[in-house]
Amino acid sequence: MTPWILAVLVLYFFQIYLSAALYLPAEGLLKHAGGRDTTPERGKYAGRAEKALINLRENLPFFLAPALLTYVVPGTDSELAVLGAQLFVFARCIYVPAYLSGIPGPRSVAYGLALLGNIIMVYAIVG
Numbered sequence: 001m002t003p004w005i006l007a008v009l010v011l012y013f014f015q016i017y018l019s020a021a022l023y024l025p026a027e028g029l030l031k032h033a034g035g036r037d038t039t040p041e042r043g044k045y046a047g048r049a050e051k052a053l054i055n056l057r058e059n060l061p062f063f064l065a066p067a068l069l070t071y072v073v074p075g076t077d078s079e080l081a082v083l084g085a086q087l088f089v090f091a092r093c094i095y096v097p098a099y100l101s102g103i104p105g106p107r108s109v110a111y112g113l114a115l116l117g118n119i120i121m122v123y124a125i126v127g
Contacts, residue, residue: 001078004085005067011092012060015053018096022046045100052099056092059114063088066121077124084120087113 023046042050070081091113098106
């Protein structure tokens with residue numbers, strides 16, 4: 001499970017820097033490095049990247065809680081829990097470009113698959 005927890009954290013940091021990188025052209029390098037007293041309008045892709053980051057931030061506890069519980073709850077089906085974690089990670093990797101593309105169907109499918117991954121992990125713990 002540890003590699004998949006780390007993979008989600010790498011994805012989280014990637015999305016933080018993706019959002020910042022897409023925001024940089026609107027802000028400029030000097031303002032980006034400064035105090036940011038005023039915030040310029042985000043572009044289309046920077047706004048989508050920020051929303052995708054917020055969505056991952058909201059869903060991260062629902063991944064990390066069952067992932068960490070697999071270490072301490074006796075009788076957990078570890079293989080099934082890892083399968084759920086893998087599904088979550090791969091779906092979230094698809095979610096980012098799907099969100100940036102603006103095509104709603106793939107984004108919703110990726111979100112649903114990530115949610116299914118969480119449900120599988122919970123089932124592996126309690127089932």
